[in-house]
Amino acid sequence: xxxxxxxxxxxxxxxxxxxxxxxxxxxxxxxxxxxxxxxxxxxxxxxxxxxxxxxxxxxxxxxxxxxxxxxxxxxxxxxxxxxxxxxxxxxxxxxxxxxxxxxxxxxxxxxxxxxxxxxxxxxxxxxxxxxxxxxxxxxxxxxxxxxxxxxxxxxxxxxxxxxxxxxxxxxxxxxxxxxxxxxxxxxxxxxxxxxxxxxxxxxxxxxxxxxxxxxxxxxxxxxxxxxxxxxxxxxxxxxxxxxxxxxxxxxxxxxxxxxxxxxxxxxxxxxxxxxxxxxxxxxxxxxxxxxxxxxxxx
Amino acid sequence: xxxxxxxxxxxxxxxxxxxxxxxxxxxxxxxxxxxxxxxxxxxxxxxxxxxxxxxxxxxxxxxxxxxxxxxxxxxxxxxxxxxxxxxxxxxxxxxxxxxxxxxxxxxxxxxxxxxxxxxxxxxxxxxxxxxxxxxxxxxxxxxxxxxxxxxxxxxxxxxxxxxxxxxxxxxxxxxxxxxxxxxxxxxxxxxxxxxxxxxxxxxxxxxxxxxxxxxxxxxxxxxxxxxx
Numbered sequence: 001x002x003x004x005x006x007x008x009x010x011x012x013x014x015x016x017x018x019x020x021x022x023x024x025x026x027x028x029x030x031x032x033x034x035x036x037x038x039x040x041x042x043x044x045x046x047x048x049x050x051x052x053x054x055x056x057x058x059x060x061x062x063x064x065x066x067x068x069x070x071x072x073x074x075x076x077x078x079x080x081x082x083x084x085x086x087x088x089x090x091x092x093x094x095x096x097x098x099x100x101x102x103x104x105x106x107x108x109x110x111x112x113x114x115x116x117x118x119x120x121x122x123x124x125x126x127x128x129x130x131x132x133x134x135x136x137x138x139x140x141x142x143x144x145x146x147x148x149x150x151x152x153x154x155x156x157x158x159x160x161x162x163x164x165x166x167x168x169x170x171x172x173x174x175x176x177x178x179x180x181x182x183x184x185x186x187x188x189x190x191x192x193x194x195x196x197x198x199x200x201x202x203x204x205x206x207x208x209x210x211x212x213x214x215x216x217x218x219x220x221x222x223x224x225x226x227x228x229x230x231x232x233x234x235x236x237x238x239x240x241x242x243x244x245x246x247x248x249x250x251x252x253x254x255x256x257x258x259x260x261x262x263x264x265x266x267x268x269x270x271x272x273x274x275x276x277x278x279x280x281x282x283x284x285x286x287x288x289x290x291x292x293x294x295x296x297x298x
Numbered sequence: 299x300x301x302x303x304x305x306x307x308x309x310x311x312x313x314x315x316x317x318x319x320x321x322x323x324x325x326x327x328x329x330x331x332x333x334x335x336x337x338x339x340x341x342x343x344x345x346x347x348x349x350x351x352x353x354x355x356x357x358x359x360x361x362x363x364x365x366x367x368x369x370x371x372x373x374x375x376x377x378x379x380x381x382x383x384x385x386x387x388x389x390x391x392x393x394x395x396x397x398x399x400x401x402x403x404x405x406x407x408x409x410x411x412x413x414x415x416x417x418x419x420x421x422x423x424x425x426x427x428x429x430x431x432x433x434x435x436x437x438x439x440x441x442x443x444x445x446x447x448x449x450x451x452x453x454x455x456x457x458x459x460x461x462x463x464x465x466x467x468x469x470x471x472x473x474x475x476x477x478x479x480x481x482x483x484x485x486x487x488x489x490x491x492x493x494x495x496x497x498x499x500x501x502x503x504x505x506x507x508x509x510x511x512x513x514x515x516x517x518x519x520x521x522x523x524x525x526x
Contacts, residue, residue: 031463031493068463070498098464149413149437188371189416221416222371 007112011090022244025055029066058249066096075105121146139177154200186221205241235261323356326376332383357427365512378423402454407435414461424515470502
């Protein structure tokens with residue numbers, strides 16, 4: 001039973017085989033967002049603030065924070081953003097950068113146990129990121145590609161993931177603190193992308209026994225009504241064994257799709273979360289309008 | 299034309315056949331485009347004329363509808379596949395004739411440290427559709443690969459792609475080196491990729507920033523002076 005425990009100063013989230021699917025909000029990311037880029041570069045974090053609150057309100061249990069702005073002081077901006085976000089929410093964060101100095105700056109100010117996003121199996125990347133993960137007692141996203149690129153063969157990607165898990169162990173990082181990203185390709189460009197990922201995630205879960213995550217929003221790239229593709233993809237990949245994803249919880253229908261997946265996959269005991277989210281209480285009923293006390297027994 | 303109509307390509311006159319080939323290209327029908335190309339060759343058409351009037355013109359329409367959000371990625375990939383079928387017949391003839399057949403020569407590749415290729419491949423396909431001869435260097439290209447390819451192929455345009463904020467500065471490294479070697483003044487460099495913007499392209503002294511695949515092909519044609 002693999003459990004990846006992430007935390008903020010005051011709260012804990014578990015990514016795990018028998019846990020509800022963990023939604024990691026992707027919105028705090030300037031890539032492709034002109035206004036956010038311009039603002040963050042100037043040190044104006046008002047949009048970050050809005051994105052933080054909106055995503056948590058929509059159901060995100062964790063948030064990804066990325067400050068990848070061309071020609072800017074990414075370490076400084078990332079650290080400032082993290083401090084701001086942590087002052088607004090107790091959701092644990094995923095610290096997202098491909099610049100090692102930015103990861104370090106983010107980890108240095110982070111309160112709790114963060115998810116570092118990410119390392120690949122590229123030798124140079126692993127040897128820089130993994131010591132940092134160990135130093136700050138964090139968990140890490142392991143992306144299953146190496147110097148040669150992304151293999152089209154999911155079984156080769158499995159071997160690459162395994163290599164990162166083994167290397168992490170060499171650095172004293174436990175298996176449960178490595179969350180593998182099997183790489184979801186756009187289904188419009190690679191027609192077997194869905195099937196391949198389902199196959200790979202099953203192997204990662206049963207053989208390598210690791211938690212998994214993915215950037216979910218690109219699966220529908222280049223297709224009309226792409227959000228509907230996402231909304232179907234996520235419960236399907238959860239059924240194959242995926243335990244978290246980086247996604248936009250504000251997209252219409254996505255959170256209900258994932259919560260329904262939790263119910264159907266049997267990780268929402270007594271359907272309690274589902275009912276809590278979607279019960280429509282009668283205002284003037286003779287009963288208690290579904291307000292259960294939630295008192296612990298014994 | 300109705301969907302159920304059974305069209306015999308070889309029974310069409312030249313004009314109707316070219317029109318039909320454009321339709322078939324749009325529909326991504328590789329076998330039909332191949333057959334149409336062969337028929338035109340058999341009728342004595344010049345390979346260059348087939349390329350420009352049937353294939354490139356057909357792909358131009360595909361490009362417009364792709365840009366406007368009417369056609370989608372899987373469809374455009376099929377169109378590009380159909381074009382490849384026709385090109386397979388024309389390429390050896392064009393090469394043998396020694397004439398400068400294409401819109402231009404374009405060397406394209408993802409930069410060092412970056413393994414993303416889907417966007418770069420789409421740009422490559424749209425460029426081929428626009429009649430460019432495309433030399434694709436693949437992913438993870440250090441400076442030397444670009445230099446070798448420039449030396450070997452003498453391209454009209456160099457295109458670089460990067461999908462990571464960590465790898466995009468490398469485009470600037472390549473451009474600077476091209477400048478130092480005196481290559482840049484005669485070689486327009488186009489850059490593209492999700493994290494880029496015009497500001498970045500300007501900062502690294504790139505000639506042109508291609509926001510998406512369809513636009514990049516248009517801009518490349520403009521560079522070649524082949525856009526109306």
